[in-house]
Amino acid sequence: xxxxxxTILFCFRVLLPAASQDMDSAYIKMIYNKALREQxxxxxxxxxxxxxxxxLSGSPQAERAVKWADSLMRSLKFNVTKQECMVPFWxxxxxxxxxxxxRDNKIEVPILALGxxxxxxxxxxxxxxxxxxxxxxxxxxxxxxxxxGKIVFFNKVMxxxxxxxxxxxxxxVRYRWAGAMRAAQYGAAGVVVRSxxxxxxxxxxxxxxxxxxxxxxIPACAISTxxxxxxxxxRVGNPDIEFHFVMQPKSGPDVKSFNVVGEVKGSEKxxxxxxxxxxxxxxxxxxxxxxxxxxxxxxxxAVHLLKLLGIPLKRTIRVVMxxxxxxxxxxxxxxxxxxxxxKKEKVIAAIESDAGGHAPRGFGFKGxxxxxxxxxxxxxxxxxxxxxxxxxxxxGADINHLEDxxxxxxxxxxxxxxxxxxxxxxxDTFDKVHPRELALGSAxxxxxxxxxxxxxxx
Amino acid sequence: xxxxxxTILFCFRVLLPAASQDMDSAYIKMIYNKALREQxxxxxxxxxxxxxxxxLSGSPQAERAVKWADSLMRSLKFNVTKQECMVPFWxxxxxxxxxxxxRDNKIEVPILALGxxxxxxxxxxxxxxxxxxxxxxxxxxxxxxxxxGKIVFFNKVMxxxxxxxxxxxxxxVRYRWAGAMRAAQYGAAGVVVRSxxxxxxxxxxxxxxxxxxxxxxIPACAISTxxxxxxxxxRVGNPDIEFHFVMQPKSGPDVKSFNVVGEVKGSEKxxxxxxxxxxxxxxxxxxxxxxxxxxxxxxxxAVHLLKLLGIPLKRTIRVVMxxxxxxxxxxxxxxxxxxxxxKKEKVIAAIESDAGGHAPRGFGFKGxxxxxxxxxxxxxxxxxxxxxxxxxxxxGADINHLEDxxxxxxxxxxxxxxxxxxxxxxxDTFDKVHPRELALGSAxxxxxxxxxxxxxxx
Numbered sequence: 001x002x003x004x005x006x007t008i009l010f011c012f013r014v015l016l017p018a019a020s021q022d023m024d025s026a027y028i029k030m031i032y033n034k035a036l037r038e039q040x041x042x043x044x045x046x047x048x049x050x051x052x053x054x055x056l057s058g059s060p061q062a063e064r065a066v067k068w069a070d071s072l073m074r075s076l077k078f079n080v081t082k083q084e085c086m087v088p089f090w091x092x093x094x095x096x097x098x099x100x101x102x103r104d105n106k107i108e109v110p111i112l113a114l115g116x117x118x119x120x121x122x123x124x125x126x127x128x129x130x131x132x133x134x135x136x137x138x139x140x141x142x143x144x145x146x147x148x149g150k151i152v153f154f155n156k157v158m159x160x161x162x163x164x165x166x167x168x169x170x171x172x173v174r175y176r177w178a179g180a181m182r183a184a185q186y187g188a189a190g191v192v193v194r195s196x197x198x199x200x201x202x203x204x205x206x207x208x209x210x211x212x213x214x215x216x217x218i219p220a221c222a223i224s225t226x227x228x229x230x231x232x233x234x235r236v237g238n239p240d241i242e243f244h245f246v247m248q249p250k251s252g253p254d255v256k257s258f259n260v261v262g263e264v265k266g267s268e269k270x271x272x273x274x275x276x277x278x279x280x281x282x283x284x285x286x287x288x289x290x291x292x293x294x295x296x297x298x299x300x301x302a303v304h305l306l307k308l309l310g311i312p313l314k315r316t317i318r319v320v321m322x323x324x325x326x327x328x329x330x331x332x333x334x335x336x337x338x339x340x341x342x343k344k345e346k347v348i349a350a351i352e353s354d355a356g357g358h359a360p361r362g363f364g365f366k367g368x369x370x371x372x373x374x375x376x377x378x379x380x381x382x383x384x385x386x387x388x389x390x391x392x393x394x395x396g397a398d399i400n401h402l403e404d405x406x407x408x409x410x411x412x413x414x415x416x417x418x419x420x421x422x423x424x425x426x427x428d429t430f431d432k433v434h435p436r437e438l439a440l441g442s443a444x445x446x447x448x449x450x451x452x453x454x455x456x457x458x
Numbered sequence: 459x460x461x462x463x464x465t466i467l468f469c470f471r472v473l474l475p476a477a478s479q480d481m482d483s484a485y486i487k488m489i490y491n492k493a494l495r496e497q498x499x500x501x502x503x504x505x506x507x508x509x510x511x512x513x514l515s516g517s518p519q520a521e522r523a524v525k526w527a528d529s530l531m532r533s534l535k536f537n538v539t540k541q542e543c544m545v546p547f548w549x550x551x552x553x554x555x556x557x558x559x560x561r562d563n564k565i566e567v568p569i570l571a572l573g574x575x576x577x578x579x580x581x582x583x584x585x586x587x588x589x590x591x592x593x594x595x596x597x598x599x600x601x602x603x604x605x606x607g608k609i610v611f612f613n614k615v616m617x618x619x620x621x622x623x624x625x626x627x628x629x630x631v632r633y634r635w636a637g638a639m640r641a642a643q644y645g646a647a648g649v650v651v652r653s654x655x656x657x658x659x660x661x662x663x664x665x666x667x668x669x670x671x672x673x674x675x676i677p678a679c680a681i682s683t684x685x686x687x688x689x690x691x692x693r694v695g696n697p698d699i700e701f702h703f704v705m706q707p708k709s710g711p712d713v714k715s716f717n718v719v720g721e722v723k724g725s726e727k728x729x730x731x732x733x734x735x736x737x738x739x740x741x742x743x744x745x746x747x748x749x750x751x752x753x754x755x756x757x758x759x760a761v762h763l764l765k766l767l768g769i770p771l772k773r774t775i776r777v778v779m780x781x782x783x784x785x786x787x788x789x790x791x792x793x794x795x796x797x798x799x800x801k802k803e804k805v806i807a808a809i810e811s812d813a814g815g816h817a818p819r820g821f822g823f824k825g826x827x828x829x830x831x832x833x834x835x836x837x838x839x840x841x842x843x844x845x846x847x848x849x850x851x852x853x854g855a856d857i858n859h860l861e862d863x864x865x866x867x868x869x870x871x872x873x874x875x876x877x878x879x880x881x882x883x884x885x886d887t888f889d890k891v892h893p894r895e896l897a898l899g900s901a902x903x904x905x906x907x908x909x910x911x912x913x914x915x916x
Contacts, residue, residue, distance in 0.1 A: 036618040160494040160894070163843055198894060359875050361844065385621050386819065386847065386873075415844075415873065417817050417894045436618070436656060436875045 024454070028381050028447040030309050035443035040304065041297035042435040044072060045357075048296070049287035049430035056115075057281035057324035057331075058089040058255040065280045069260040069296070069321045076304050078262030078319060085334035086254040087324040090116055092284055093248035096221060098192075100231055101126065102241045109227035110202055112425075113247040114176060114193065114209040114220045115283065115327045124246030125190045125219060127151045131235060135174075135182055142186030151190045151243045152183035153223075155232050158198050158420065165198050165416040166355065166394075172196050176207050176222065184215040191220040192243060194228040196420060202226050203425040206283050208327050221245055257323045259331045264303055266315040266453065273316045273339075274452050275350035275407075276302055276445060279325035279332075279398055286428035290419060294357025294433055294441070295412070296321055301439075302446035315348070315453040322398040325354070332398030340405055348457045349375075349408040351445060352396025356422070358414040359437040360385065360444040364393015366400070366409040371457045375408060378451045387444045389413060408457045412445055482912070486839050486905040488767050493901035498762065499755035500893040502530060503815075506754070507745035507888035514573075515739035515782035515789075516547040516713040523738045527718040527754070527779045534762050536720030536777060543792035544712040545782040548574055550742055551706035554679060556650075558689055559584065559700045567685035568660055570883075571705040572634060572651065572667040572678045573741065573785045582704030583648045583677060585609045589693060593632075593640055600644030609701045610641035611681075612651045613690050616878065623656055623874040624813065624852075630654050634665050634680065642673040649678040650701060652686040654878060660684050661883040664741050666785050679703055715781045717789045722761055724773035724911065731774045731797075732910050733808035733865075734760060734903060737783035737790075737856055744886035748877060752815025752891055752899070753870070754779050759897075760904035773806070773911040780856040783812070790856035798863055806915045807833075807866040809903060810854025814880070816872040817895040818843065818902040822851015824858070824867040829915045833866060836909045845902045847871060866915045870903055 052068060055061035066082070073080045098111040130146055131153040132138045138154075141147050154175035158168040173196055180191045195205035204222045211217045223231065234241055260280065266272065278295025282288020299319050306313060323331035339347050349371075351363075362382065365372040372392065379390040394400075395409030403409060414437070422428035510526060513519035524540070531538045556569040588604055589611040590596045596612075599605050612633035616626040631654055638649045653663035662680045669675045681689065692699055718738065724730065736753025740746020757777050764771060781789035797805050807829075809821075820840065823830040830850065837848040852858075853867030861867060872895070880886035 032621070033619045161491045163490070163898075165894075359873055389844065415817055417898070418892055421892075434876055434879075436623075440621075440875070 024451065025381060027311055027450055031305055031446045031450070032385055032443040034305055034309055035301070035439040035446070036436065039435060039439040041301040041438050041442050044297040044300065045289065045293050045433060045438065046430055048293045049289050054282050054284050054286055054288050055280065056284040057087040057257055057327065059284065062257060062281050062323065066258050066260055069280055073260065073262035073300060073319065076262070076300065078264060078303065080260065080262050082258040082260055083334055083338055084256060084258055085323060085330045087257045087330050088328050089252035089255045090327060091250050093250055096245065096247040098221065098223070098243065098245035100234055100241060101244050102234070102238050109230070110204050110224045111192065111221040111245060112204040112206040112285065113249045114222055115206055116209050117220045117247070117249055118217045119248045119250070120190065120219045120246055124244055125151065126242050126244035127189045128240065129153050129235060129243050131155055131232060138182055147183060147186035147188050149187060149189055151192055152179065152188045153231060153243070154179045154191065154193045155228055156194060158196060160198055165420050168198065169196055169420060177210055180209055180218050180220040181212050181215055184218045188218060190218050190245065192245065193220065193222050195222045195225050197225055197423065199421045200225045200229065203427045205424040206285060207424045219247060221247060259323050259335050260321040262300070262319040264307065264313060264317045266313055268314040270316045271345040272456060273318050273345050273347045274449055275318045275320055275347050275399060276449055277320035277322055277398060278353050279323070280321040281324050281326050283326055283424045285426045287430050289428050289430045289433050290356040290422045291424065291428055292325070292354050294438060295353035298353045298438065298442045298445055301442035302449055305442065305446045306450060311450055313453045315456065317449060317453060325397050329397060332401040335398070336401035336405070339402060347402055347405060347407045349410060349452050350399035350402055351410045351412060351448060352399045353412040353441060353445060354396050355412060355416065356414050356419040357433040357438045357441060358418060360387035360441050361415055362387050362389030362413045363448060364391060364411040364413055366393055366395040367403070367407065371408045374457060378448070381447065382444065385440065385444060412441060414441055482909065483839060485769055485908055489763055489904045489908070490843055490901040492763055492767055493759070493897040493904070494894065497893060497897040499759040499896050499900050502755040502758065503747065503751050503891060503896065504888055506751045507747050512740050512742050512744055512746050513738065514742040515545040515715055515785065517742065520715060520739050520781065524716050524718055527738055531718065531720035531758060531777065534720070534758065536722060536761065538718065538720045540716040540718055541792055541796055542714060542716055543781060543788045545715045545788050546786050547710035547713050548785060549708050551708055554703065554705040556679065556681070556701065556703035558692055559702050560692070560696050567688070568662050568682045569650065569679040569703060570662040570664040570743065571707045572680055573664055574667050575678045575707055576675045577706045577708070578648065578677045578704055580706070582702055583609065584700050584702035585647045586698065587611050587693060587701050589613055589690060596640055605641060606645035607647055609648045609650055610637065610646045611689060611701070612637045612649065613686055614652060616654060616656050618656055623878050626656065627654055627878060635668055638667055638676050638678040639670050639673055642676045646676060648676050648703065650681050650703065651678065653680045653683050655683055655881065657879045658683045658687065661885045663882040664743060665882045677705060679705060717781050717793050718779040720758070720777040722765065722771060722775045724771055726772040728774045729803040730914060731776050731803050731805045732907055733776045733778055733805050733857060734907055735778035735780055735856060736811050737781070738779040739782050739784050741784055741882045743884045745888050747886050747888045747891050748814040748880045749882065749886055750783070750812050752896060753811035756811045756896065756900045756903055759900035760907055763900065763904045764908060769908055771911045773914065775907055775911060783855050787855060790859040793856070794859035794863070797860060805860055805863060805865045807868060807910050808857035808860055809868040809870060809906060810857045811870040811899060811903060812854050813870060813874065814872050814877040815891040815896045815899060816876060818845035818899050819873055820845050820847030820871045821906060822849060822869040822871055824851055824853035825861070825865065829866045832915060836906070839905065840902065843898065843902060870899060872899055
């Protein structure tokens with residue numbers, strides 16, 4: 001019945017070129033129906049989350065995830081290879097502890113070391129607090145000597161009025177990334193950063209941070225938003241309270257790891273490649289379910305759906321499970337380097353799903369405006385699936401390494417309202433992903449792959 | 459500062475009528491910002507869900523909910539009145555029990571009596587099963603005597619391929635509503651209906667059912683989707699298995715209850731009324747959080763936001779907490795009757811939020827096409843808030859009683875992917891509602907009320 005239907009569709013297109021649009025719509029309907037009726041991504045995500053769990057690159061779990069992805073894509077009959085890359089090693093060590101300490105009181109509060117942070121001394125760091133909401137405020141305090149020897153508390157609230165919560169994250173995340181190096185310039189002893197989330201709750205959210213070589217490396221942690229509010233309120237009546245935190249993470253030499261790549265050759269233009277991916281690594285807490293197990297299983301399911309349905313693919317589709325997005329981006333860089341060195345082919349477009357597994361809203365495009373405009377013509381096909389929020393966008397952290405190769409970079413855009421409740425926290429677990437929402441994402445990505453494969457980007 | 463801003467906006471409009479659109483956009487931005495920064499609806503919903511809980515009309519909890527809404531709307535300085543109506547009394551009685559019984563085995567499965575069902579005998583009903591997926595299949599079996607004395611199992615799967623899950627519900631719900639009366643025509647002993655949900659899980663979903671006077675009233679229950687699949691698979695190898703269920707619900711004489719109404723008089727056209735509401739009653743399981751606590755608190759918050767911001771309202775806004783939507787619709791009917799009898803005013807538009815508290819997608823319109831088209835011109839204001847899925851729609855079960863009064867009926871459309879996971883089940887609890895999603899709904903409704911109040915519908 002399926003073959004009969006495809007034959008009819010095919011004859012239809014050959015005899016009536018004007019019917020192409022109807023045929024594209026029909027294919028896309030088939031894709032969504034198949035994804036909603038026979039979803040496999042949710043089961044794959046369950047395996048990844050419950051059998052392997054979180055998987056920071058460089059960890060044994062990340063290596064298990066590489067084997068899992070390799071084996072799964074082989075079972076899907078993709079042509080599977082691995083791309084070696086060296087990744088940083090960082091390990092959290094024993095559970096962190098922190099307290100707000102006043103003359104009469106000692107309140108324990110939840111923290112997580114930021115990824116890449118140095119350790120405190122074994123007894124921790126205990127010091128008075130300099131609370132700031134911006135680098136300007138830090139500079140003002142720092143220049144008058146009010147930061148030296150203190151713990152700087154970056155209490156920047158993620159702005160709740162952005163409808164797209166990623167915009168609020170973009171504004172706030174600089175304090176996580178650069179807080180320690182900026183505070184160290186003024187002789188701070190340590191840094192505590194309000195967690196990057198729109199929720200007020202008890203989950204601290206980790207994430208990457210940077211140091212530079214000109215100032216001392218000081219320890220930095222994230223504190224839950226509820227504890228951040230407590231700390232800030234406490235300080236009003238008690239400016240002399242102290243913050244005390246203990247954390248013992250360790251760094252080590254780089255470790256060998258891999259991107260896992262599964263390819264399906266194009267029938268007419270095999271040298272034009274469409275990349276679709278997510279990142280296999282996660283932070284070392286929770287399950288890495290939304291970030292980014294969801295994106296991984298959607299990328300694999302998207303291509304599997306096209307194969308299952310027998311939809312013709314003119315161009316080569318390359319599924320990439322990127323390694324080390326969270327703390328280095330080495331996998332994305334390595335993938336781009338190999339693509340650049342391969343003169344026989346060109347990555348014409350790359351799609352990344354790294355914004356969670358929630359219901360699709362659309363896609364964001366980064367790259368050549370002419371190519372973007374051409375791609376934008378397909379937007380209409382996604383209106384029936386409520387996924388037509390298309391426009392200029394960010395691409396994705398892994399695929400953006402391809403930018404100088406003229407690749408059209410495309411970020412999948414799911415609904416963002418709940419995403420930062422989970423992101424980089426112990427709360428990012430399998431049960432937070434909804435099967436229908438996940439399947440709709442797989443289908444949206446599959447539909448876009450089909451269109452790009454059929455018509456290219458020129 | 460707020461007053462200053464409003465004065466500037468107002469001068470702007472008077473001096474430059476062409477600037478109205480910018481002013482409307484500015485008001486709408488203020489509404490969303492306020493809702494996202496200072497949401498109150500989530501706290502109200504917590505009170506309703508955790509202090510009162512579920513509240514089937516006619517129950518003591520429903521009466522407590524009436525008092526709660528009355529008191530809350532008074533605290534918001536709405537002009538509060540109550541509209542008396544008589545509602546049916548039905549009580550579930552002790553927890554239902556059901557088993558799949560084969561020669562060697564007895565498996566307990568989760569069921570809920572459908573609302574309004576008669577009881578089984580105290581020892582229950584135990585009989586062989588006639589499984590059907592449609593009324594056509596029922597008729598085919600019934601006409602050949604294969605239904606008599608059996609329990610009819612309506613195993614209609616909600617079609618997962620509808621992107622809007624309400625469409626799948628619309629197709630499947632007829633078996634819940636009319637299954638018992640249709641099966642009784644053929645002498646069935648009872649009815650078990652597959653739960654109306656897109657999830658495969660262990661929660662049975664109740665809901666209203668009907669009888670007619672020409673056939674015997676037979677007991678009807680809903681079975682969880684997972685148990686429905688088990689039952690169906692079991693039957694393949696064991697056609698003689700039996701279903702055994704025990705349930706002891708009771709009906710009684712009608713009970714007095716109320717719609718609770720909170721009004722804010724319009725400054726220029728007080729006789730033109732815009733109704734906004736949800737239904738205060740729920741099914742008698744879970745918290746009635748999405749269905750329809752969410753809609754109630756959004757309706758109240760929408761008007762509260764407009765008042766807080768000092769946004770001028772030319773027309774009268776009437777917040778209605780409807781009673782008895784779930785099992786009779788008496789509150790909606792009573793409200794429409796009173797509106798019709800009041801010759802001094804006209805309900806020009808009515809907005810109902812009764813599709814859950816998820817992230818807004820848009821609004822659906824039912825009524826005069828010219829009015830609908832006029833309202834559709836406001837759609838553009840909602841694009842920045844990702845709530846511009848506007849088009850012909852259903853209205854709402856409570857407000858649709860106003861249809862013959864020329865009222866423009868408007869249903870709030872949140873994302874529907876998760877809704878039927880919760881609807882009418884013990885799973886519809888407070889923790890399933892997300893604060894940002896709820897607040898975005900309040901804001902969307904407030905923005906639409908403002909536009910309708912400012913410009914009317916003619």
